Amino acid sequence: xxxxxxxxxxxxxxxxxxxxxxxxxxxxxxxxxxxxxxxxxxxxxxxxxxxxxxxxxxxxxxxxxxxxxxxxxxxxxxxxxxxxxxxxxxxxxxxxxxxxxxxxxxxxxxxxxx
Amino acid sequence: xxxxxxxxxxxxxxxxxxxxxxxxxxxxxxxxxxxxxxxxxxxxxxxxxxxxxxxxxxxxxxxxxxxxxxxxxxxxxxxxxxxxxxxxxxxxxxxxxxxxxxxxxxxxxxxxxx
Numbered sequence: 593x594x595x596x597x598x599x600x601x602x603x604x605x606x607x608x609x610x611x612x613x614x615x616x617x618x619x620x621x622x623x624x625x626x627x628x629x630x631x632x633x634x635x636x637x638x639x640x641x642x643x644x645x646x647x648x649x650x651x652x653x654x655x656x657x658x659x660x661x662x663x664x665x666x667x668x669x670x671x672x673x674x675x676x677x678x679x680x681x682x683x684x685x686x687x688x689x690x691x692x693x694x695x696x697x698x699x700x701x702x703x704x705x706x
Numbered sequence: 707x708x709x710x711x712x713x714x715x716x717x718x719x720x721x722x723x724x725x726x727x728x729x730x731x732x733x734x735x736x737x738x739x740x741x742x743x744x745x746x747x748x749x750x751x752x753x754x755x756x757x758x759x760x761x762x763x764x765x766x767x768x769x770x771x772x773x774x775x776x777x778x779x780x781x782x783x784x785x786x787x788x789x790x791x792x793x794x795x796x797x798x799x800x801x802x803x804x805x806x807x808x809x810x811x812x813x814x815x816x817x818x819x820x
Contacts, residue, residue: 627808631747635794637811681747685809693762694739694809696749 596686598697605674606705612659613669613700615684622646625687626660626667631699632680640682643667671702679704709733712797712812719787720820726783727815729797737761738780739809740772741796749796755780784817792819 595618605611617626628640643651643660650658655672671678684697710731719725731738739762740752753772754762760772769785784791797812 629811635814635816637796637798637814639808639810642808683749693751693754699747699749701747 596684596695596697598682598684598700600700601698602701602703604703604705605671607674607676609674610670610672611674611702613671613682613684613702615667615669615697617665617667617684617686617695619665619686619688621688623689625689626658627685627687627694628656628658628667628669629683629685629696630678630680631683632677637683641669674704676704676706678702710797710799710810710812712795712815714815715813716816716818718818718820721787721789723787724783724785725787725817726781727795727797727817728779728781729812730779731797731799731810731812732778733799733810735799735801735810736777737800738774738777739798739800740780740782741798743794743796743814745793753780753782787817787819789819792817 597616624645626643630638630640641651641653641656643658650660657670659668681699681701683699686695713728737756739754741749743749752766755774757777758774771783774780794814794816796814798809800809
């Protein structure tokens with residue numbers, strides 16, 4: 593079974609600084625999808641960014657970008673120019689190319705310090 | 707317009723009772739899911755339906771019964787509630803099938819069993 597590991601239960605960053613959240617996963621498949629979701633105190637799960645494994649180019653969404661290292665099975669999220677509204681739990685998720693099941697990591701709680 | 711909605715948002719009930727949580731999506735998606743998020747924020751999939759058919763059924767007590775009257779709705783009924791059922795329950799939907807397939811989450815239902 594696929595597993596997703598987020599080794600940092602908590603992280604903090606100064607406002608306007610950059611922070612990187614780590615995620616590793618275990619799979620024997622060559623094609624799959626990876627996601628980062630944000631869960632603010634409101635509990636809503638919000639998609640931040642997604643990456644297709646067959647694309648070598650790292651996905652970018654405004655201040656959010658990923659460092660996708662397929663050989664190392666690593667998918668880290670970089671948040672640039674951190675804002676107070678970025679404070680949330682961040683979940684990394686893996687999805688096989690076929691089938692409908694997502695596998696989530698245990699989350700990283702990000703605190704943004706004013 | 708709300709994409710994935712759940713009712714109720716909060717549910718407080720006594721042990722032994724039977725309760726239902728409703729979920730509706732207006733995205734035209736074929737696949738819907740139920741997740742349980744425990745006090746440690748761990749997200750665990752419970753069920754997934756594709757076009758009203760059950761496709762994922764993780765190891766969940768049979769007190770939990772999903773019902774999908776049509777592909778836009780996936781309700782969760784829980785019999786004989788126990789203290790350990792206290793959690794936040796998330797409904798989600800996705801287009802289904804192959805391809806980059808993002809899950810869209812509902813706002814969650816916080817269930818407290820007393």
